[in-house]
Amino acid sequence: MNGRARRGSRGDDGGSWIAPSSADQHRLVSRYRAGDRKIEAGRDLFSIGSSGGAIFNLLDGWVALYTLLEDGRRQIVQFALPGAVLGILPSKRAQATFGAQALTDVVVSVIPAAVLASFSRDEPEITMRLARSLARDCSMAYDRMTSIGRRSARERVAHLLLELFTRYRAQWPGTRIEEMALPLTQEQIGDATGLTFVHVNRVLSAMRKQGVVEFHYRRLRILDPDRLIEVAGVDPQMALSWLEGRSPG
Amino acid sequence: MNGRARRGSRGDDGGSWIAPSSADQHRLVSRYRAGDRKIEAGRDLFSIGSSGGAIFNLLDGWVALYTLLEDGRRQIVQFALPGAVLGILPSKRAQATFGAQALTDVVVSVIPAAVLASFSRDEPEITMRLARSLARDCSMAYDRMTSIGRRSARERVAHLLLELFTRYRAQWPGTRIEEMALPLTQEQIGDATGLTFVHVNRVLSAMRKQGVVEFHYRRLRILDPDRLIEVAGVDPQMALSWLEGRSPG
DNA sequence: CGCGGCCTTGAGCAACATCAACAATAGTGG
């Protein structure tokens, strides 16, 4: 039993940390940029219980997918980065069991379900890409679940930071930065790792003191990558391949 | 940090509890029953690291999808029941990050990836069904993740039992049993809920004493459904719709 | 009837939650 307390929030907060760059590389369907929509940080792209008439292709910004328990406990189940496809439902007229909250200002291309259906008839390729995207989401969910179920607090936090860092960096291949804007609060890290924000804070403090990572007011700096990989309990082989953006061999 | 201990196992154990019945209702692709394969309880359908040339359509039996950490900690990320589609990889020549272990003797129809690709060209409908199946898997994974991340041990166990019970019963619509063969050890329940088998045992004992459920040597009996729903922390509305096999209204 | 896997129970402890206060920061309006 944990994470019951929720601190006051109203969901404003601005964020244009993310370099806009050419968002088109992330488009699922390249024609039509009419359906593009901007959503400001803190708002929901869609909420729990909404019946999905549309699919969102995230072009720019960060989004958190989350679930809620009746008493307010919250779990962030996924962080979506540009290129992600959101809002696919198991069946037509099913209700979403999770919501999607913009962590930064966000640009999405909105694809009505009907349009998608017709696309998939014309070009089965697109449905296949969708399936692969979903398979990836599943794999990531399994990975996260393993983290939450079987790793210590320290390992979980390290693993999350490492994951987000590598996914972020994969968008700018070839760069060698070890610092980034990570638009999360410690509470959100807690919601993603199944911890309280108080404990997240302690874990982060410890890791800072030990010179592993520094996370302060939404800036993440990796001080010692190897150490981080070790703490996260990730196979170094695999971690290396993540960092270099190739498939694990 | 938990669940490090793993008890000796060799994976024998028989299980033909499941009524064989007409397994054809669970077929993704109805022609060709040539590719059918039987796998005995305890064996893996595929293992971590295997590069998937094939997809499995589970026709009969129970399967556990699991991940491993280097030091042997294990997380069961999903239980697959007849009708499930297993082994879809995020990309061709990617390696599976999770394995699939038969909990009972199992019958699967094996569909080589190449065959699936050609099917999806002929009949885009199939790819779409695949996508929906994957979307459902994602939703279930998110649900489970929330359980593990945010619920107490008691709630987690109750939630899992309730889920498995309703999913099992959905296969025989209209029946009103509240007892079933559940081919799991307490250790496997622990691996699925992120607990140790010792603690699972204590939780189950408590729930038995309180007249909620009885789980003993792989037989599950629901003593007090309403109570179980309450303990699991599930919206009664939703639970009711599960039990009746209709979509939540 | 002996063995291996599984379940059960107790004692002690570590990890993490909760409660509570306070400090740092960014955003807002003057």
Next chain:
DNA sequence: CCACTATTGTTGATGTTGCTCAAGGCCGCG
């Protein structure tokens, strides 16, 4: 530029949940 406020981060004291270690009982099977 400063004062003001909401949010977020920090730290300590204390409590609880669930883990670890350990021993023994139960059940099915050869």
